Amino acid sequence: MMSLLSSSSLKFSSLFSGSRTLFTATPDYFKITPQLWREPLKKKKRADPAVEKQKLDRRRKNLEKEIRILKKSADQFKPIDELEVSSVIKNNLELRKRLVPKLSLEEEIRRRRIERKWCQYKTNQHDQDFINIDNAIKASERALVELKEVSEDLYLEAIQLDLQLLPFRCEGPLRTPPVEGYEAMDGDYKDITKKWE
Numbered sequence: 001m002m003s004l005l006s007s008s009s010l011k012f013s014s015l016f017s018g019s020r021t022l023f024t025a026t027p028d029y030f031k032i033t034p035q036l037w038r039e040p041l042k043k044k045k046r047a048d049p050a051v052e053k054q055k056l057d058r059r060r061k062n063l064e065k066e067i068r069i070l071k072k073s074a075d076q077f078k079p080i081d082e083l084e085v086s087s088v089i090k091n092n093l094e095l096r097k098r099l100v101p102k103l104s105l106e107e108e109i110r111r112r113r114i115e116r117k118w119c120q121y122k123t124n125q126h127d128q129d130f131i132n133i134d135n136a137i138k139a140s141e142r143a144l145v146e147l148k149e150v151s152e153d154l155y156l157e158a159i160q161l162d163l164q165l166l167p168f169r170c171e172g173p174l175r176t177p178p179v180e181g182y183e184a185m186d187g188d189y190k191d192i193t194k195k196w197e
Contacts, residue, residue, distance in 0.1 A: 078196055 089096070103111075148155040 144155065144158060147158055
């Protein structure tokens with residue numbers, strides 16, 4: 001049997017010597033190698049040194065030109081339309097100036113006192129809010145403890161979330177289902193991006 005397989009593999013290899021070969025490692029394992037097609041290597045063309053030098057010179061000149069252009073526009077920033085002031089406003093700048101009257105010493109002292117009083121009032125209000133919230137939390141905790149001692153069922157009912165506290169009602173789907181067979185049209189796109197060179 002082994003001699004039969006080895007002779008058949010020799011026949012196959014002689015048939016496919018140009019493209020593939022067939023060999024076996026064991027009697028029940030046949031394997032074909034991949035095709036090994038090759039073509040001759042292309043000869044490198046010998047370029048004229050003068051032509052090569054001209055190409056390099058052209059490339060260097062183009063790079064130098066681009067560097068010069070970049071250096072010219074290095075100090076220029078992209079204009080922002082929202083920050084540009086129109087020439088009408090620039091011309092009427094003197095008319096738009098507002099004269100702020102200088103406050104007297106008494107008025108400045110009065111305003112500072114008012115600001116200080118307002119700050120104290122808001123600080124006291126903020127502290128009082130925290131105290132009221134803390135008192136409410138402590139009172140509810142005490143009430144729950146006493147309710148648990150009185151009745152376990154009422155305590156369990158009391159600690160349940162009240163879903164009616166903030167009522168929410170929603171009707172129907174929030175998004176419509178897709179329409180079968182509908183093909184959306186492609187919209188027109190206009191590129192209005194400004195380009196600066």
